[in-house]
Amino acid sequence: MTLQAGRNYREEASKGLDNDCLQKSLKKLQNNFGKGAMEYWASMTDSGLRDRAKNTRMETLANLDVVLSTLAENVEKAGGHVYFAKTAEDAVNYCLRVAAKNDVETVVKSKSMTSAEIGLDAALKGSDIEVLETDLGEYIIQLAEDQASHTIAPCIHLNRSQIGRLFEEKLAVALHRRYPPNLPDCQKSTLRHKMLDADMGITGCNIACAETGRISLVSNEGNIRMVTTMPRVHVALMGLERVAATMEDHQGLLQLLTQGAALQKLSTYVSFAGGKRLAGDPDGPEEFHLVVIDNGRSKILGDNAFREVLACIRCGACLNICPVYGRIGGHAYLSPYSGPVGAVVSPLLFGINQYADLCKGESLCGACLDICPVKIDLPRMLLELRYKLAYGDRKWQTRKHDRGEALVFKLWRISIAAGPLYRLALRCGYWMQRPLFGRKSLLSILPGPAKRWCADRDMPSLAGEPFSRRWKKRHGKGRTQHGVKDG
Amino acid sequence: MDEKDLFLADIRKSLGYSAQDARTTQECASLFASADDAAVLERIQYRTHVEKQALLKILQENAEKINLDVQPVKSLADAATRIVEIVEKAEPEFGHTKQLIQHDDTVLAKLQLWKRFSGKAVQVHTAYAVDSQVREKSIASYVGLTAPRWAVAESATIVELGEPGRPRSTSLVPSVHIALIHLKDVLAELSEVYAMLRQQPPEHSCLFISGPSKTAEIEAHMVHGAHGPRQVHLVVVDEQLKEAEGLRGSGLFSS
Ligand code: SF4
Numbered sequence: 001m002t003l004q005a006g007r008n009y010r011e012e013a014s015k016g017l018d019n020d021c022l023q024k025s026l027k028k029l030q031n032n033f034g035k036g037a038m039e040y041w042a043s044m045t046d047s048g049l050r051d052r053a054k055n056t057r058m059e060t061l062a063n064l065d066v067v068l069s070t071l072a073e074n075v076e077k078a079g080g081h082v083y084f085a086k087t088a089e090d091a092v093n094y095c096l097r098v099a100a101k102n103d104v105e106t107v108v109k110s111k112s113m114t115s116a117e118i119g120l121d122a123a124l125k126g127s128d129i130e131v132l133e134t135d136l137g138e139y140i141i142q143l144a145e146d147q148a149s150h151t152i153a154p155c156i157h158l159n160r161s162q163i164g165r166l167f168e169e170k171l172a173v174a175l176h177r178r179y180p181p182n183l184p185d186c187q188k189s190t191l192r193h194k195m196l197d198a199d200m201g202i203t204g205c206n207i208a209c210a211e212t213g214r215i216s217l218v219s220n221e222g223n224i225r226m227v228t229t230m231p232r233v234h235v236a237l238m239g240l241e242r243v244a245a246t247m248e249d250h251q252g253l254l255q256l257l258t259q260g261a262a263l264q265k266l267s268t269y270v271s272f273a274g275g276k277r278l279a280g281d282p283d284g285p286e287e288f289h290l291v292v293i294d295n296g297r298s299k300i301l302g303d304n305a306f307r308e309v310l311a312c313i314r315c316g317a318c319l320n321i322c323p324v325y326g327r328i329g330g331h332a333y334l335s336p337y338s339g340p341v342g343a344v345v346s347p348l349l350f351g352i353n354q355y356a357d358l359c360k361g362e363s364l365c366g367a368c369l370d371i372c373p374v375k376i377d378l379p380r381m382l383l384e385l386r387y388k389l390a391y392g393d394r395k396w397q398t399r400k401h402d403r404g405e406a407l408v409f410k411l412w413r414i415s416i417a418a419g420p421l422y423r424l425a426l427r428c429g430y431w432m433q434r435p436l437f438g439r440k441s442l443l444s445i446l447p448g449p450a451k452r453w454c455a456d457r458d459m460p461s462l463a464g465e466p467f468s469r470r471w472k473k474r475h476g477k478g479r480t481q482h483g484v485k486d487g
Numbered sequence: 488m489d490e491k492d493l494f495l496a497d498i499r500k501s502l503g504y505s506a507q508d509a510r511t512t513q514e515c516a517s518l519f520a521s522a523d524d525a526a527v528l529e530r531i532q533y534r535t536h537v538e539k540q541a542l543l544k545i546l547q548e549n550a551e552k553i554n555l556d557v558q559p560v561k562s563l564a565d566a567a568t569r570i571v572e573i574v575e576k577a578e579p580e581f582g583h584t585k586q587l588i589q590h591d592d593t594v595l596a597k598l599q600l601w602k603r604f605s606g607k608a609v610q611v612h613t614a615y616a617v618d619s620q621v622r623e624k625s626i627a628s629y630v631g632l633t634a635p636r637w638a639v640a641e642s643a644t645i646v647e648l649g650e651p652g653r654p655r656s657t658s659l660v661p662s663v664h665i666a667l668i669h670l671k672d673v674l675a676e677l678s679e680v681y682a683m684l685r686q687q688p689p690e691h692s693c694l695f696i697s698g699p700s701k702t703a704e705i706e707a708h709m710v711h712g713a714h715g716p717r718q719v720h721l722v723v724v725d726e727q728l729k730e731a732e733g734l735r736g737s738g739l740f741s742s
Contacts, residue, residue, distance in 0.1 A: 266677070
């Protein structure tokens, strides 16, 4: 499956690099939230919380069958319905059935990456249902028919005048000034009655709690509260991994989530939703449906090399520090899941071959591991994916990604293992490159198949004097066993 | 086998268990072990008045950072006065009439706001469970008045438990949210709320509110009142203080 057909990593990345507004926003975001989160982790009083949270996440995953059936039992006890969807299609069809049964004409949604993953909006629209995003960023993306570029700030690639123009065109309003505070007001007044009158609300799920049968949703705008309070029907979509066993686990994860996402002790709103409106309840949905989605996740769960990625709580912190995401932005990741976590999870969910560029694009600097509130080792999994691409893997159906490249590396390995041969090749290379490099130490064009390599980066020249010789010269004969001169 | 059984069987297979045999919570008892809350509950129960005042101070400091307005008062009468001031200062955001909706709560009823507002063109509604027009009244109101269960000093959070007479929308749909709480219900940190919730799991809804609704979606500009209230005021009543000597002028009170 290709989620965003017709787009590719290279093109989207260079578009991102050329977008000044995006570059400015990314810098700001990384300076504030990325650095801020690192400082917070370093200074937090309960320094063991992250390790404990990681352990419970892994233990929960290892017992996910029990945790999910407990969750389902408790949701049903509170009068809610639970549907287990094996595939994206199953999930979409279920939502359509619920909508049809309840004569739904208007759906209000709050940001849910899972809904983008399963392609729900298109299906609802195909059934003549009006679908409105309510999160301001997502609403803007929807109006612009664009893609989100950050987990929690979907429209950071657009500036106030672009958004102002969009509102004027699509909402037929005359904005007094395209000043940031006017824009949320404009959305609020346009959407308010729709939110109050909609038939069905669709949300994601930040963390469900099996013990209580409640899902929790965090937001700052209050749109999620609207979506879960005012419509008659509430449908919540969750990936099968987004669950904690107990309230205690839930608390730790909730605090790590809001700190990691936006340096907040708590987000403005944390709402717990679950069953249906009880007798005498003044508001809340008459029907509640929880859709638990597999769509490739149980395969990840079954692979010890990748299970860890399901511990992710989608805080987006790794986006706020990643040097690659920080330059190219979110569109290049070609999926609702962007940044380092997207580079691991998208290939696993949608096909490693099709999404090969994502894991190859990351720098392996390790920053995402340092910032992750639940210490997910994304760099290790990026390497694992590259390994599968280099050598092929039957289970994940990867084929050797680039045979030419593999051949070059094979020759290199053979030559480096045979010392004199390698040195001879370097020497030849040094002389052969001279007409190309002249006196320059970096080259931006290479001939033949090497041309592509230079499309995005410069090639450093081979040194006239190889490292081994320089080492010998400096340290002479006094080398010890460890390769360091005594004294 | 229905879709749930097949789904869970797949998970069991992935985890290396037999696909057929369902497992139970006993098989992962440590994961579901309940937290020992005795110490936390005792701490809450035996907290002294002075300690609670210290919590109020922390609450005020943290509230300031998130634009939550905290107003300590000495009596319910003072609380009513303060609420009237807030209501009179606020302007309706949608429409022109001035209406207020309050939770059906004994303490809020004691404020007798309808008396305070008589002749002032502010209409006071109460969200009685039997009233079928609560929804319309909430939408028409520009101020929502609630009596939350707890407040949390550490994160400046208001904890609302919904039930008949206490709609969730009262703290959401109006542009101004005023919450009234007694000092005894101010807790130190979130773990205390979780411990209390474990003691008495809420049957209906539960909600944490930390400050007014906000968005920083456009060029990282902070704007309050995105979809929820643009102002949130927390009035904290400390009746013991009237009698307590020497505590006046401690700086806690703004009047
Ligand atoms: S991988 Fe870690 S840092 Fe990245 S979104 Fe997931 S939990 Fe957050």
